[in-house]
Amino acid sequence: METGAAGSGGDDFSSGFPFSVVSQWNFAVSRRYQYLLDKSTPHVLRRWISFAVIAAVYVIRVVFIQGFYIVSYGLGIYILNLLIAFLSPQVDPEIQDLTDGPTLPTRGSEEFRPFVRRLPEFKFWYSITKAFCIAFVMTFFSVFDVPVFWPVLLFYWLMLFTLTMKKQILHMVKYKYVPFSFGKQRYTGKKVVSADNASLPRD
Template sequence: MIIEEQIEENLIYKVIHRVKVNYQKKIDRYILYKKSRWICNLLLMLLYAYRIQDIGGFYIVTYIYCVYQLQLLIDYFTPLGLPPVNLEDEEEDDDQFQNDFAELPTTLSNKNELNDKEYRPLLRTTSEFKAWQKSVFSVIFSYLCTYIPLWNIPVYWPFLFCYFFIIVGMSIRKYIKHMKKYGYTILDFTKKK
């Protein structure tokens, strides 16, 4: 009995491992095609928007999808090593919390005196490829949720629409405050030519 369970667990582990390896092989093929990936993502978003418009429902799913996309965008433009933007207001008075995170470098160290003119862009919290991957998964998941009638909760969509833009405004304000506090801009991520 115990041996059969171990064999079954081992078989499940091998199948899961094989699926992960095959998935990684397939996804690694697309890493070089940045524009094509984002165009494909845009087409999936348009397909989702058409489905929502066609069936006339699932506004809660769409709202959650849009909030998730907003969070992905904020993570994409936040430098690595800083506290998350959403924790900024909650922990503002706690000096111990602020000391736990590294600050952005303002000067080069003595080791890099030879490379004074070298420009190094900031590293992102979420890489472009991971942001694309999460965005594709979220739009596919949202699209699949539209086939489950349980998720079609009746709601007056103009309220959700207005509430979403209030959240966008508050998030942008919080993000600008975060950028001023830690001294970075969105342009710091781009390469100088």
């Protein structure tokens, strides 16, 4: 009986050993992957260049094989949703007006409030890059190559993009916010010198 019990314990150890190895390997890979993502965070230009390369590879493959248009259409809808979230504030001013009052300045004399996106730039880059990678892998499986008339899908997507962006732009104009920081005044803690004062001669 003791021999059987010992043998049973050895079987449990041997059966659990491969699972433990796979779990440790998966943890190591996930940790390394997260480390690389954290290291790439400040390199905005390099990240978007890598995305452009991945997107170009996907486009070339779809054009070359002349198929998987339904995959491209789904990818376009997903990208449109990401873009709207990227251009939208974290707190919708229209909803905020009904509760606590406006959160974004509507006049130049009001307090400066930085624009906080609903979808941060890094998450936007990561999501759109992952979407292109998944779509690229899907082009190797014929089950996703549904025969469709692609000009209709393209026209429908362009109409949807136009209407969605028009609504977003009207929302930006109504609540007077710009989701980009190009040309905006930066506050560094020092006295800001205007262009008129800078042109005056110094004693």
